[in-house]
C-alpha cells in the first residue's frame with residue numbers, strides 16, 4: 070500500500086485505470102476536460118460542461134469513505150489467502166462502523182465476478198458436494214450436536230494442468246443433482262471440446278459437445294478419483310469454518326464467488342488487487358438495500374437534488 074499514501078494518490082490511480090489515454094467525457098465523448106480544483110477527483114468536460122467524478126458509475130460511486138480505505142480493503146480482500154470477515158476488515162482498515170465495513174466488503178465481493186470471464190477449458194474435473202450453513206440464531210462457535218445446521222448443494226469444476234496442478238475453478242450453488250442442473254453447470258462453465266472428468270454419476274451422461282471420462286473404480290472414494298476438485302472443496306470448507314464461522318445461507322453464492330476469485334489469482338496478489346478495483350470500474354454501482362435484497366426506505370421519498 071506504499072504506492073497509495075493518501076486519497077489523492079488513489080484518485081490518480083483510478084483516473085489512470087479509467088482513462089488511460091486521457092479523459093473522455095462519458096456524456097458527449099469529447100476528449101478534453103479540466104480537473105476541478107474545487108471538487109475532489111472530478112473532471113469537467115470542455116464541450117458540454119458535464120462534471121464526472123473518477124468514482125461515478127463504479128462500485129465506489131457515492132462512497133462516504135475515504136478512497137484510501139477502499140484501497141486498503143481491496144488490498145486485504147485480494148491478498149488474505151483465507152478471506153477476511155467484515156469484523157477483521159473494520160479493525161484492520163480503521164473503519165468506524167461494522168455496517169460500513171460489511172457493506173464495503175460486499176461491494177468488493179460483487180466486483181469479484183468478472184462479467185467477461187472466460188470459460189474453463191481443457192481437462193476439467195467436475196463434482197458435487199455439500200457445505201453446511203448456519204441460520205441466524207445458531208451459536209457462532211457451536212460445539213457438538215448442532216441441530217440447526219443446514220446443507221447447501223454446490224457444483225464445482227477445476228482445470229487440470231499437466232503435472233497435477235490445478236488451474237482455474239468455478240463454483241455454483243445448485244438446487245439438486247439432476248442431469249438438467251449438472252449438465253447445465255458444465256455447459257455454462259466450460260468451453261466446447263473440453264474433456265470432463267466425473268465420478269460417473271448418471272446425471273452427467275450425455276453432455277453435449279464435450280468428451281466425458283467417468284472415473285468409476287469400484288467403491289474407491291471420490292477424493293481419490295478426483296483429487297483436484299476435492300482439494301478445492303476441502304479448502305472451501307476450511308474457509309467457511311475458519312473465517313466465517315459457518316456460511317450464511319443467503320450469501321453463499323457471494324462466498325463462492327469470493328473463494329473462486331482468490332483461488333484463480335492465488336499466484337499473483339498484485340493482479341488480484343488491480344483486477345478487483347479494475348473490474349469494479351465496469352460493473353453497476355450497488356447500494357446497501359440492493360445487497361440485502363430489501364426495498365430502500367428512502368425510495369418512497371422524493372429524490373434529493
Ligand SMILES: [Zn+2]
Pocket residue numbers: 094095096097098099114115116117118119
Ligand atoms: Zn461532454
